[in-house]
Amino acid sequence: MPKRTDIKKIMIIGSGPIVIGQACEFDYSGTQACKALRSEGYEVVLVNSNPATIMTDPEIADRTYVEPLTKDYLEKIIEIERPQALLPTVGGQTGLNLAVELAETGVLEKFGVELIGASLRAIKVAEDRLWFKDAIRKVGLDVPASALINNAQDGLKLADQLGYPVVIRPSFTLGGTGGSIAYNREEFSEAISHALDASPVHEALVEESVLGWKEYELEVMRDFRDNFVVICSIENFDPMGVHTGDSITVAPAQTLTDKEYQRMRDAAAAIIREVGVETGGSNIQFAIDPATGRMIVIEMNPRVSRSSALASKATGFPIAKIAALLAVGMTLDEIPNDITKKTPSCFEPTIDYVVVKIPKWQFEKFAGADSTLGTQMKSVGEVMAIGRTFKEALQKGIRSLEPSSPWRAPADTPVSLLREKIATPRPDRIHWLFVALERGLSSKEVIELTKIDPWFIQQMQEIVAVNRRLASVTVETVPEDLLREAKRIGTSDEQLAQLWKTTSAAIRHRRTKAHIAPVYKRVDTCAAEFESFTPYMYSTYEDEDESEPTNKQKIAILGSGPNRIGQGIEFDYCCCHASFALREDGYETIMINCNPETVSTDYDTSDRLYFEPLTLEDVLSVVDREKPQGVIVQFGGQTPLNLALELKRNGVPIIGTAPESIDLAEDRRRFGRLLDELKIPQPKNGTALVPEEAARVASEIGFPVLVRPSYVLGGRAMVIAYDLNTVQEYVAQAALMGPARPVLIDQFLEEATEVDVDALADGEDVVIGGVMEHIEEAGVHSGDSSCVLPPVSLSPSVLARIRDYTHRLAKALQVVGLMNVQYAIQRDTVYVLEVNPRASRTVPYVSKATGVPLAKVAARLMAGKKLRDMNLPVVVTDGVSEIAVRDYYAVKSPVFPFNKFRGVDTILGPEMRSTGEVMGVSKNFGQAFAKAQLAAGQRLPRKGSIFLSVSDHDKRHFAPLAKELHALGFRLIATRGTAAALEAAGVPAEPVYKVNEGRPNIVDLVKTGKVDMVINTPLGRESFYDEKSIRRAAIRYNIPCITTLSAANAAARGIRALVEQSLEVSPLQTLHLKKAAAPQLPSAD
């Protein structure tokens, strides 16, 4: 069927900020959809609040709105753009929910917008648990016994009937938020109220448990002609009970016979037809009772999903792209397969390798969070590994996680603890499984305890058996065939080095002597049946190599690995841009990465893709094979940077800023000396290895001090210490954590304003890319702080110094490419906090705000181009070039995963905990801030009551804020101390009980909806025990909760803008049109 010609303009809703359960896989799918539709001649209007995405690059869509993803904003955009159709299936659950809201509130009908890709009915049937179950039963399939309930009493009655354990699933939530398993009545009572609260419709499904059953997913597609194909089958290593996003998963399914697989395939076809998904991709989950083979249907996503991104990467079949084309009426047999070119997309990919996905968790960032895995997804990222066998893929996957070094359990772990460690699914279970098998627990016992399929345990036993044989030899005595066997099952050089107490370099040397090197095979959708034209490769130890490197000028880019807090989509964005720019300049680009969610691992982002772990061994092997002229390490965050020096030592041509400069900037002592030489102020600082030394250093500096480990990523494990005890405890703890690395102690600048600067340099010239003023004061991690570009409150003299320091630092560090500097401004002194001569988290945001793609420019500089040849729109102030700022403010705000971690305090600090970011743009700072807050899920109120509780310190400064809020018509509620201070300042305030003072107290007011916003600044270091419960309650009831005075001031400006101004939206293409200044550069000095 040819594509529809009655549609000209199509709107796509993105998935918004990165949150747990909805990450950059939707940037990948959305970008594919935009590109596919535009290539067919459609005009694409994109809305997404997340500036760190490739999809919001102005060249991906025709009109790109970085605006809050709410019904009101979308309606406004629809009113302006008048699209004929809306594609709701590539923006995750967010996109789907918004489409439903737009349809049900009549907006789509009012403006004549047609839903394509999934009808409202199909979405509702798939998403509504009861309707879905009815549909499943109607086609004769089986579902777990269950019922929907909307109050706790009914739930308890039902749970008693079903028998424990029971599963609780709230309706309409992301990534299973609020879901859990209850093993008894008591647990159930707590779980059900949490689930009902989590559901936007106050409804939850209580369901028969299928804990321990085998779990499968099918990724399927269907077109208008009712053609149906299965793209990929996925089997969960972890049985039912662990959310699929938190499970290790394997593709294709490993432990199904054809009979069972075909039965599942038939069921999937019947389901997609009954639910009524006429075109596009769906994900359908099944469970199979290992004892009887009974198959039940768990759920369906009538859209592209995290699993479909994984399936696309696992097979080479671009599900999102094809889904977009099907939505406009094309059929599967009309769309060619990109990889084979000759055959159509209407087929089922064959896989002649095994793919293993392993999630990445970060519980260490959320003290108090329960690390047990259950029905609610808690991982922040994932890795994928490809091998010719499950054993190889599993071991490659494990080393793709960071840290990649082999995991070791204490040798004296008692067997009873081993049993507990493998019986309860937690992030480290895979390691404990190996330990248990090594220690001699029988397969039978492990299977009984874990319910993991015997076949998987057998595979692990086989790895353990090889390890035993390896342990009986040394690097000198190992027979070649044993060494080859170890490599063939995916054992890393580092594992062997640890086993044989030598270095991985020695292992590499031994391998080279024996000619044991990986070959590269292709992912081609067809198991080599047809010729493939896309070099998408993975390493393995086999006979034949298919990589066929070219003789072109080529540059390799190291990606950033699994998404983590502090190292996420922003770095993938930079890697993609490096590839785009260098391809445009005629280089062949080679991407190395192991994250299946990303755009960088799309086979058409780079000329060649190596889906490989980012370890020294794996990167060196690719470099050996490809021999690129340059390798870029500064775009992928800390992961490739950690390899930089070793790569260089091994003769790898690193381009851009020298690894030595990067190292210098990370070495506090040497960097401190450099700052002294440059006469640039820095906070007083020192380092310490032992508590006594720490006490001395801290006393010299003066309290408060900031204490942290060296080599940080996303501010892990930083604290602000106000006394000696805290410092000493910290150092003692750090020493316990691992090998002696010094602890860094810095003067903490209270009440300082923090500023981030991104700059470009080519070794001769420097151009400042953007100066961002943080809205939260110094002390909050820069990744967790809202910031604004251009700055709103910095004086010209401060700005001049910032420019001057940045310029001189870039020159001193001989930066070629990007550099990020963090400054703190305290009482008119500009201090340098940190310099990172590499791409930073803020690069995509600055690029979107200014319209200048910094990462692309930087990649070109690394390849040898000069700033002066690039015709950048710069202005020169005080002799320093800077990308011209525009006539609007762009505010970036972070998004936090607190709703996923019950019991975790939400207070911001030096440890980064946000997972994603949004951007709000407006000519008015207040409105830009309000938009960013709204996009981040904090709906600032226009009227109502505000609860105020501020630290004694802040009481000195908060009167103007309180007056402003009062003037805006808000009723102020405060605890007695704050209320008294307010009354003294002439602002009326109603006193309210603290939690321990009586009822109703402040938490009661929050829970009963009598508070519309909470401003609660932490009371110094003596923490008030009810503060945490107020903040928790605010999160739970989705009330904006502001924890710093500076943010509260910004919020007041935002509220004023909301009250006084009408809603305004503008696409990036229009914003970027207005050039602010003529290009010019000062001569080099």
Place this chain on the structure above:
Amino acid sequence: MVREFSAISSNWRSTESTQAYLTRHNIPVLWDVDTRALVRHIRKQGALRGVLATDGSAAEALVTEARALTSMAGQELASRVSSEKQYAWDKGSIELTASPWHEGMGEVQPDGEVQKFRVVAYDYGIKQNILRLLVDHNCEVLVVPAKTSAEDALALKPDGVFLSNGPGDPEPATYAVESIRNLLGKAPVFGICLGHQLCGLALGGKTFKLRFGHHGSNHPVKNLLTDQVEITAQNHGFCVDPDSLPSSEVEITHVNLNDHTNEGLRHRTLPLFSVQYHPEASPGPHDSHYLFRQFTETMKHWKLSGTLRRGQTRAQ
């Protein structure tokens, strides 16, 4: 021949490991092979003859031995693998579980009675799952040897005749071509794989050998009558040349979307249709099970029109 061989089996239906099963049937397994390299080799070179050896013979000797093997082209193998005797088959598909769901098969008459069909199935190397699916579709099956004449087959008073899959080159199987010509118009005919190629020959067409054949369970085939695509299992080295068929009598019904070779045909006026692929696939997808239904429908109409014909004859 596999990359890796599983030492254990893990399935609630399993009664023994694969290794034990293969040992019992004296079937060797070659494993730890770079199978992908082998596939690429065949893709580039075309179908190759090979020898599997475990006795340590020199590679050159084995290559010579392989080269000495006769090519599949020109070999008539169907009669060599066919059953020598006629037999009845009455087993249906294996039910996997007590799951309430299964395909809506069978033809239930308004009065609740199930209509049965008598099918004569030519065994050119027939797969059991074809027989099982025929039984599932309410057929009473009589399997007959490959060289059974049309007369002998018709003497069994079938409602329809089935022509099975099988090995070898269809062209030298002239006995089968002749039988099919004689069956044409006397009973509904349904052919699969070799049966399809033989139909092509019987209708005046030609067959040829593919470069490396079609193998696997993911081949897209377009049904030209419905414009729908079915995912099919295939295992054939020869192919009917659609241009060689008389278009006045024969209609092309199915085409392979990968290489556009012929996958199905039917006679324009007489009750005969056939497909190159395996609608009964096991292992393989079930998309094409409708063809069995189509066969019973054809037999139903044939019976009905037969009754009418006979009635008319009597009336005259």
